[in-house]
Structure formats: structure tokens, C-alpha cells
Amino acid sequence: MLKENIELVKGNIKRVANKSGRAYDDITLLGVTKNVEVSKINESTKYGIENIGENRVQELNKKYGSLNDNIKVHMIGHLQRNKVKDIVGKVDLIHSLDRISLAKEIEKRSKKIGVITNTLIQVNTSGEKSKYGISPKDIYELLKEIEKMDYIRVLGLMTIAPHTDNKEVIRNTFKDLRRIMEDIKQDAYKNINMKYLSMGMTNDYEIAIEEGANIIRLGRAIYGERNY
Numbered sequence: 001m002l003k004e005n006i007e008l009v010k011g012n013i014k015r016v017a018n019k020s021g022r023a024y025d026d027i028t029l030l031g032v033t034k035n036v037e038v039s040k041i042n043e044s045t046k047y048g049i050e051n052i053g054e055n056r057v058q059e060l061n062k063k064y065g066s067l068n069d070n071i072k073v074h075m076i077g078h079l080q081r082n083k084v085k086d087i088v089g090k091v092d093l094i095h096s097l098d099r100i101s102l103a104k105e106i107e108k109r110s111k112k113i114g115v116i117t118n119t120l121i122q123v124n125t126s127g128e129k130s131k132y133g134i135s136p137k138d139i140y141e142l143l144k145e146i147e148k149m150d151y152i153r154v155l156g157l158m159t160i161a162p163h164t165d166n167k168e169v170i171r172n173t174f175k176d177l178r179r180i181m182e183d184i185k186q187d188a189y190k191n192i193n194m195k196y197l198s199m200g201m202t203n204d205y206e207i208a209i210e211e212g213a214n215i216i217r218l219g220r221a222i223y224g225e226r227n228y
Ligand SMILES: *Cc1c(COP(=O)(O)O)cnc(C)c1O
Pocket: 032, 034, 055, 076, 077, 160, 201, 202, 203, 217, 218, 219, 220, 221
């Protein structure tokens, strides 16, 4: 199943990338492995999954030591300040930086162990109260704080589309994220290098690619339905 799922997804990414005049190689496929066992995660590397995303620190740490060496781990879920120390130095990219207090903690903990931590700013483009993420108007204040720091880098933006069947609503949230990125690029902020747009999940990744995503986060499309 895993092999077939991944081949299917890769075929779709290629097709949509081609149609949109984009290069397939520019798009990183992140396997979202919450509730997926380690053996299955490791098996998926055989079929080309090199980056995985976990959304809970505890689960990430439980699996971390047993993962194949070539796997890069991303933190994609809401991050509490007191958990930051448990993941700096381990994760390749934190997708869920959404507030100044969290940036300060990442800075502090990264400095302590002498690493630079790469992050994406999670933006609440849909305005839904239940979703985490910084509201677009507050991003600039966060960027100005990060400019003063030494151990944290921002490499782009992440968003989660609203839960809806309305494709235009989903497309508009992705367009918004891209616009915000272009806007930030207008100014040369220190420590900020806007190169990644992390958007698109199982239900909406084709739209995300059309709108410029270069990291897509797929759980069910690769590992099957989750049973909670
Ligand atoms: C679960 C999750 C995904 C993957 O969702 P699927 O619908 O299984 O593809 C992507 N991003 C985040 C932040 C998630 O929590």
C-alpha cells in the first residue's frame, strides 16, 4: 500500500507541477507521521520519503531514536514553550512558530546548545478561532523581534487551510499566504529568508501546488486513514 500510495502522490505532484509550469524537484513531500508506527515510517523511506512531520513533541521524541538515519524530522504541530528544549537540535524545521514568546524560547534554547534553529511562521490565514497561527497583521512585529536574535532563522511561511469543501475558499487562503510572503520579501529583514511555503494536505495539496507551495504535508494520502 505504502509504495502504491507514494507513487500515486508523486505522479499527482508531477502532473500538477507540470501544468503549473513548476519544477517537480522544487516541491518537498513531507510525510505526516502522527499515529504512524516507526516501522512504517522507516519503510516509507524506501519509496522516497526523506522528510517527516510530527505534531506532538512527546510522540516525536518517542520515535526519534528509532528512525532511519537519513530521515529529517519536522515539527508541524502547535508548540508549547516548555517543550522547545525537547526538540531543538533534533528537528530540521519548526513549521509552527506563531508568537514572540515562542521565538524567544527557541532563541534561548538554541543558544544554550549552540545550534541555529530553522523555522517557518505559521499564519492563520483563514481567521478561524480554533486554528493556531499568527494573524497576518502581527507578523511584522514578530519579524522585527527575530531580527534581533542570533540563533533562529525564518525560512518561510506555513498555513493550514480551513476545513471546507469550498475549493475557492481554500485557494484564496493559499493565495493569501503567497501574497504575504511576497510582501515580506520586499524588505530585507535580518535572519529572514523567505524561500518555503508549507501548505497543502491530503485534501488540498493539488491546489496548494498550483498556488506555489514548495513543501506539502501529507498524512492520509501516504500512510492511510488514521485511527485515533
Ligand atoms: C495532520 C496534519 C497534516 C496532514 O494531514 P492529512 O490530511 O493526513 O494529509 C498536515 N499538517 C498538519 C499541521 C497536520 O497536523
